[in-house]
Amino acid sequence: MMSDLKNSKAKTAFLFALLMAAVVPLSACDRNEGGMEEMGENMDEAATDFGNAVEDKCEEFKQEAGAENTDC
DSSP states (O other): OHHHHHHHHHHHHHHHHHHHHHHHHHHTSOOOOOHHHHHHHHHHHHHHHHHHHHHHHHHHHHHHTTOSOOOO
């Protein structure tokens, strides 16, 4: 009887550990945070695109002006 109880506890502990091992990696998955998260990402992307466009125009201007260093 005592060995059955120990065996049952061992099985329960093993199943619990197995369940945790399966669930923990899933909790790190990227998930959709909703509209506000998407809006923030869109704003970040727009700001990056704007900055890149300004930098490109600056480099074009410096190149046309004959500057040695065309980096902005």
